[in-house]
Amino acid sequence: MLGGDGYLGWPTAMHLSAAGHEVTVVDNFLRRAMATELGADSLTPIQSLQERIRAWKAVSGRNIDAVIGDLTDPYFVDQVFKEVRPDGIVHYGEQPSAPYSMIDRKHAVLTQRNNVEGTLNVLFAMRDFASDAHLMKLGTMGEYGTPDIDIEEGFIEINHKGRSDVLPYPKLPGSMYHLSKVHDSHNIHFACRVWNLRATDLNQGVVYGIRTDETDLDERLCTRFDYDEVFGTALNRFCVQAVVGYPLTVYGKGGQTRGFLNIVDTIQCVRLALENPASAGEFRVFNQFTEQFSVRDLALHVERVGEGLGLNAEVKGVQDPRIEAEEHYYNAAHTKLLELGLKPHLLDDDVVAHLLQ
Numbered sequence: 001m002l003g004g005d006g007y008l009g010w011p012t013a014m015h016l017s018a019a020g021h022e023v024t025v026v027d028n029f030l031r032r033a034m035a036t037e038l039g040a041d042s043l044t045p046i047q048s049l050q051e052r053i054r055a056w057k058a059v060s061g062r063n064i065d066a067v068i069g070d071l072t073d074p075y076f077v078d079q080v081f082k083e084v085r086p087d088g089i090v091h092y093g094e095q096p097s098a099p100y101s102m103i104d105r106k107h108a109v110l111t112q113r114n115n116v117e118g119t120l121n122v123l124f125a126m127r128d129f130a131s132d133a134h135l136m137k138l139g140t141m142g143e144y145g146t147p148d149i150d151i152e153e154g155f156i157e158i159n160h161k162g163r164s165d166v167l168p169y170p171k172l173p174g175s176m177y178h179l180s181k182v183h184d185s186h187n188i189h190f191a192c193r194v195w196n197l198r199a200t201d202l203n204q205g206v207v208y209g210i211r212t213d214e215t216d217l218d219e220r221l222c223t224r225f226d227y228d229e230v231f232g233t234a235l236n237r238f239c240v241q242a243v244v245g246y247p248l249t250v251y252g253k254g255g256q257t258r259g260f261l262n263i264v265d266t267i268q269c270v271r272l273a274l275e276n277p278a279s280a281g282e283f284r285v286f287n288q289f290t291e292q293f294s295v296r297d298l299a300l301h302v303e304r305v306g307e308g309l310g311l312n313a314e315v316k317g318v319q320d321p322r323i324e325a326e327e328h329y330y331n332a333a334h335t336k337l338l339e340l341g342l343k344p345h346l347l348d349d350d351v352v353a354h355l356l357q
Contacts, residue, residue: 001016001023001024002092002118002122003027003091005031006224007096008223010223012266017062017064023064024066025049025064034095045219047220059221071122081130085130087132101175102176112179116187119184122135123191126197131195131197134198134199134273134278135188140181141289144171151330154168154283154285155285198281206289207263208347209236209262209263211354212264235302242356245311247316249316250316254297254299257293257328257330260291261288262346265344268342272341286336288337289332293347299315300315305352305353306356308353311356
């Protein structure tokens with residue numbers, strides 16, 4: 001579990017451990033360091049990884065191993081793969097924020113180096129020490145951008161001058177972070193074609209929520225709840241703004257539409273991919289989200305539910321700091337995980353109220 005100390009990595013590690021899988025967490029605590037750098041800590045108190053592992057052992061009777069190191073260090077990555085010999089690799093181990101990647105050149109370079117080099121080292125280690133393992137890589141729907149046609153799941157059939165072929169769907173990333181994910185996808189696809197590796201690229205939408213069956217077992221097991229402008233995802237951020245009486249800040253017209261999913265479904269998707277692996281030489285792409293919302297509609301949903309709970313929630317448009325289309329067409333396919341058995345937890349008033357409370 002690369003990046004197993006993070007917002008998604010830690011709940012996924014516990015979930016897979018509870019399901020009977022032997023889990024080794026690999027992390028270098030970059031996410032914690034970035035929070036310290038920006039003075040933007042989690043709303044929930046986060047225990048050290050070692051304390052989390054002790055707490056998990058106490059409540060579940062299951063062990064999670066931990067190895068501390070940096071994926072950009074090829075020697076370290078090789079040693080981990082030689083010692084663990086994984087059957088499956090869940091790769092969350094990347095800098096996860098588009099705004100962070102756009103702060104300045106330093107942060108853009110850090111993002112590209114950390115994400116692209118780290119993934120390359122993982123691919124070479126798989127080739128040399130775990131060639132039959134299945135890589136489940138967390139990608140992003142942001143790789144596609146917002147084209148004026150339907151977004152397919154990774155590939156599109158092209159008809160050109162009387163000939164046709166199925167090719168990777170064109171990519172239009174909107175940040176250095178999303179661009180790093182595009183590079184990852186190309187590198188992983190290459191490794192599958194040339195080295196006969198097997199991989200699933202999970203192009204994930206925006207995640208909300210922090211509670212899972214495992215995090216609810218003990219408060220020491222909770223995951224991050226980020227609400228700042230750099231790391232806070234949209235719904236989590238709107239809910240915190242509503243609770244403290246701060247206007248729900250919608251960028252521009254608010255027509256920016258994206259795919260969203262509950263953290264419970266993120267974990268479910270990873271387990272489905274793990275337990276239904278790609279074939280040798282196969283590069284699969286799953287669009288990992290359950291619903292589409294515009295930012296404006298999401299904020300209005302929080303405003304309405306918040307007012308019903310007596311909160312002073314008010315949507316306020318602010319100038320968009322990003323270069324992006326504020327109104328656009330967006331229709332993305334997301335059927336492959338449903339076909340594997342995904343049971344979506346959709347966003348309704350009860351879910352929003354639970355987040356607000």
